[in-house]
Amino acid sequence: MIWNKTKECMSRDEMSALQSARLVKTVDYVYHNVPFYREKMQQLGLLPGDIKGIEDIVKLPFTTKDDLRDNYPFGLFAVPDSQIVRIHASSGTTGKPTVVGYTRKDLDIWSECVARCLTMAGVTNKDIVQVAYGYGLFTGGLGAHSGAEKIGAMVVPMSTGNSKKLTTLMVDFGATAICCTPSYLLHISEILKAEGLLDKIKIKSAICGAEPWTEEMRIDLEKSLNIHAHDIYGLSEVMGPGVACDCIYHKGLHVCEDHFYPEIINSATMQPQKQGELGELVFTTITKEGLPLLRYRTKDLTTIDYSVCDCGRTSARLGRFKGRVDDMLIIRGVNVFPSQVEAALAEVKELSHHYMMIVDRVNNLDTLEIQVEVNPEYLTDEIRGIEKLTAKIGHVINQALGLNAKIKIVEPMTLKRSEGKAVHVIDNRKLY
Amino acid sequence: MLAKQLSVFIENRQGRLGEVLEVLKKNDVNILSLSLADTTEYGLLRLIVNQPEQGKEVLAKNGFSTMLTDILVIKITHKVGSLQKFLEILASNGVNIEYMYGLSIDGEEASVVLKASDNENACKIISDIGIDTLSNEQIKNF
Numbered sequence: 044m045i046w047n048k049t050k051e052c053m054s055r056d057e058m059s060a061l062q063s064a065r066l067v068k069t070v071d072y073v074y075h076n077v078p079f080y081r082e083k084m085q086q087l088g089l090l091p092g093d094i095k096g097i098e099d100i101v102k103l104p105f106t107t108k109d110d111l112r113d114n115y116p117f118g119l120f121a122v123p124d125s126q127i128v129r130i131h132a133s134s135g136t137t138g139k140p141t142v143v144g145y146t147r148k149d150l151d152i153w154s155e156c157v158a159r160c161l162t163m164a165g166v167t168n169k170d171i172v173q174v175a176y177g178y179g180l181f182t183g184g185l186g187a188h189s190g191a192e193k194i195g196a197m198v199v200p201m202s203t204g205n206s207k208k209l210t211t212l213m214v215d216f217g218a219t220a221i222c223c224t225p226s227y228l229l230h231i232s233e234i235l236k237a238e239g240l241l242d243k244i245k246i247k248s249a250i251c252g253a254e255p256w257t258e259e260m261r262i263d264l265e266k267s268l269n270i271h272a273h274d275i276y277g278l279s280e281v282m283g284p285g286v287a288c289d290c291i292y293h294k295g296l297h298v299c300e301d302h303f304y305p306e307i308i309n310s311a312t313m314q315p316q317k318q319g320e321l322g323e324l325v326f327t328t329i330t331k332e333g334l335p336l337l338r339y340r341t342k343d344l345t346t347i348d349y350s351v352c353d354c355g356r357t358s359a360r361l362g363r364f365k366g367r368v369d370d371m372l373i374i375r376g377v378n379v380f381p382s383q384v385e386a387a388l389a390e391v392k393e394l395s396h397h398y399m400m401i402v403d404r405v406n407n408l409d410t411l412e413i414q415v416e417v418n419p420e421y422l423t424d425e426i427r428g429i430e431k432l433t434a435k436i437g438h439v440i441n442q443a444l445g446l447n448a449k450i451k452i453v454e455p456m457t458l459k460r461s462e463g464k465a466v467h468v469i470d471n472r473k474l475y
Numbered sequence: 476m477l478a479k480q481l482s483v484f485i486e487n488r489q490g491r492l493g494e495v496l497e498v499l500k501k502n503d504v505n506i507l508s509l510s511l512a513d514t515t516e517y518g519l520l521r522l523i524v525n526q527p528e529q530g531k532e533v534l535a536k537n538g539f540s541t542m543l544t545d546i547l548v549i550k551i552t553h554k555v556g557s558l559q560k561f562l563e564i565l566a567s568n569g570v571n572i573e574y575m576y577g578l579s580i581d582g583e584e585a586s587v588v589l590k591a592s593d594n595e596n597a598c599k600i601i602s603d604i605g606i607d608t609l610s611n612e613q614i615k616n617f
Binding site: 417419422423424425426427429451452453454455456457 | 480482484485486512514516517519521535538539540541542544573574590
């Protein structure tokens with residue numbers, strides 16, 4: 044099923060023409076309404092008229108999270124405060140949060156995009172959708188909520204924080220779809236299993252986002268819950284969840300390209316990457332009123348594919364996210380992404396998907412400890428068996444990272460479960 | 476005949492062993508013998524109890540990684556050199572001992588718990604030389 048065939052299946056030429064027209068309008072709009080962009084364009088010797096089509100986008104300046112912070116809270120808004128009807132803000136773990144504002148039209152477009160994504164995941168007006176993202180300043184809860192309402196589903200606004208109630212209502216209401224982070228879904232599946240409720244649920248699809256996850260974890264969740272699990276992508280600066288999502292063919296995430304123009308750049312040279320090459324994802328919003336952004340650097344690493352999907356959609360597809368530019372750890376001089384560790388551990392069938400990386404510095408040497416849980420059915424009563432497993436995991440990690448890690452097997456169900464974005468790294472090095 | 480041992484994987488954390496024993500106590504599971512294999516990171520607690528199945532169930536319910544393992548319980552004459560002689564027979568038949576610990580002393584006789592590289596084969600060799608292996612039912616009456 045396709046929510047908006049006109050926009051999701053238009054030819055590449057038509058899409059380019061639409062994007063060109065919208066970009067030209069956006070550039071003119073920000074030049075006249077956002078002093079920050081006017082100044083940046085003037086520094087580059089650019090006038091709105093210099094941008095004649097989508098191919099001219101490379102002339103435009105980039106925007107970063109720091110630009111949002113420097114203009115905290117409302118400095119980059121393009122409309123008077125009176126036209127802003129909703130505020131969201133990022134978690135802001137370091138320093139001030141980044142604040143985003145939406146006009147009424149922005150909210151309409153947002154729910155339209157989420158509606159497209161949920162439809163990709165097979166959700167219709169006959170579904171009962173539990174939204175288990177946090178409601179509040181975080182875009183996840185309200186974003187998924189409005190999209191599910193738009194398609195006419197019965198929405199159950201669970202938010203996070205009460206897993207017991209969530210599973211109870213899942214059974215009692217016969218919920219058929221759930222929106223939450225993948226790590227929370229994993230936690231829920233463990234609770235359902237422990238309580239013997241797996242046969243009693245009617246969930247058929249899960250729409251998971253807000254953090255990167257591996258293909259193996261997606262497939263495992265599908266198997267253990269007997270569902271379709273979809274990856275929904277978004278970020279508050281650009282809009283929130285609903286920027287992109289994968290369809291039932293799971294061959295990449297379809298971008299709502301008529302609203303958000305994607306580019307993949309090399310973050311060192313800032314030049315565009317070729318199709319299929321890994322790089323940093325950059326978005327330009329081409330219909331937003333409240334907080335329009337030119338070439339916003341997401342710091343997310345992925346690839347892009349413009350071929351037509353089996354589902355019939357022609358929209359550009361993002362490959363599986365490989366982590367974030369700033370997630371990268373440097374351990375003994377080696378670049379390490381948590382996503383590499385996650386993918387390597389997923390190959391070891393004895394392990395659960397939960398893990399924790401602990402980085403430290405002992406006598407001026409970086410150390411990496413990886414804590415893993417062994418699925419109870421693979422435990423043995425012989426030290427030799429456990430040592431063999433530890434060695435096997437160590438080998439897999441070494442192959443993936445080119446680095447030796449200390450593997451620590453901990454008791455099942457003891458690594459911290461997360462209801463929101465999972466924390467996988469504790470860096471105890473005091474380097475600054 | 477093979478008997479069942481209750482095996483528990485425990486992290487080296489203060490009080491963790493006590494928590495295992497607490498659960499067993501609350502559920503009226505009696506421990507007849509135990510051995511604890513320790514490494515720097517974790518330990519393997521091996522228990523001979525009066526009700527192995529129930530022990531496994533209550534520990535699992537309380538979040539412990541527990542499994543039932545096949546082991547051999549053997550009565551040996553309580554005399555100098557009897558264990559050594561017994562092990563010699565196993566070794567000469569190509570049977571390796573994975574681990575072993577004592578169970579109890581009952582007058583003239585003592586008993587040991589052991590896990591062999593090949594439990595079935597070990598069982599056969601032992602009965603061929605006329606030594607009894609005990610079941611969980613028999614152990615209970617110690």
